Every structure is written in C-alpha cells, then in structure tokens.
Amino acid sequence: MSGANVTEELNNIRTALNTREGGFKDLFKPGLRKALVIGVILSVFSQVTGINVIMYYAPEIFKATGDGTSSALVQTVLVGGINAxxxxxxIKYVDKLGRKKLLLTGAAGMTVCLAVIGWAFYNQMTTGYWVLAGILLYICFFAMSLGPLTFVVVSEIFPTHVRGRAMSVAIFFLWLSVYIVSQTFPMLLKAIGSAYTFWIYMVMSVLAFLFVWKRVPETREKTFEEIEQMWSVLK
Structure with missing residues (x-):
C-alpha cells in the first residue's frame, strides 16, 4: 500500500470516528433503511430455518427415530461438536470465499438436508441413518454460513455511527425469532407431524437462499467507508 493510500485510509477512519453517534431514527433514513431491512430479515432467517429446533430438541428428535436416551444424548453431543x-x-474461509457465497452454499445445503429429514419421517424411515445424517449435515451447512456469518454481515453493512443501534435492532428480532420457533415447534409437531414441520423449515431455507441471492451485498474486501457510500447511492 502506498503512502498516499495509507494517508487516505487514515483520513477515512478519522472522519468515521469523528462522526456523531446516530440515533434509532437515523436507521430509517434512505439508504440506511434498506440496510436495516436486510439486517433484520437475515437475522430472522438465521433462526426460522430451524437451527434451534435441532439444538434444543435434538435428544427428543433422536429418540423419535428409535434410539435410546443414552444414544440420543451422545448424538446430541456430536451435533455440538460438529457445530463448533x-x-x-x-472463520478460516470467509475472507477467501466471501460472505455471500458461503451463505448461499449453506442455505442450499440446509434446504436439501431438511427435505431429507422430512422425507425420512414421512416414509417412517427413522430407524436408519437418514435422520441422523440429515441433521448432522444440516448442522455443518448452518455452522459454515447463517450461524456465524449473519453477525458478520449485519455488523459490516452499517456505517460506524449507527452500527451499535442497528445491531441491537437486528439482535432483538433474532431472539424474537428464537422464541417464536422454540414455542411453535411442539405445536407444529402435534398439529401436522414431524415431516411437514421440517418441510416448513425447508421452505424457510429456500426463501433465505433467494433473499441472500437477491438482496444481501457482498462485503468482502470492502471498507466500512465503501459500504457507507454504497448505501448512499441506493437512496
């Protein structure tokens, strides 16, 4: 990097730091409003695709496949290990491959896995490895995409002066989605059964894929100032 580029970057950082902290009303200004919508919807999709159903109810799901309690607990520990x-x-490949590519790959993989899980329950093929394989692969795809990268993208698409406010709004809707999904999962199981419940999450994964493809910008190798300029153009 040349001396001129270093000076320009330092000036951009100094300008960003000297900018007053914005309030919640600033999030609804043209440009930033679009970033807020993207951040909130991406946060919601990270939960309504069913991850906490898998994490919270994994022992019961595995027991429903015919495994005993001890085996179900071992498989639940395996889920946590794969997630980590x-x-x-x-984290290792996000800068090499880009946020958007990983998000799309993850959403596509989750869609296939949820389709397989629903198919296994629908055809009462739960005593084999279909459900276990579907869940473990689902965790793989989630953990490499919507899991960690939702927070990365949401933190990067907002200018410095409103980032804290915007993150708090996005996280509020994320946890609201966690609550809704965890409360509705048992009711869905009782009302429509396991197969259709997982197929609902499959549809959510399809919608997440389409949303990322059409609306979420790639923030790899972009400075915060470049991202802020991008939103100002999209007023």
Missing part, C-alpha cells in the same frame, strides 16, 4: 468445528471452518 464447522464454525471454525467458516
């Missing part, structure tokens, strides 16, 4: 490992994989 694949999150590290995402």
């Amino acid at each position: 490992v694949m999150t590290l994989v995402a």
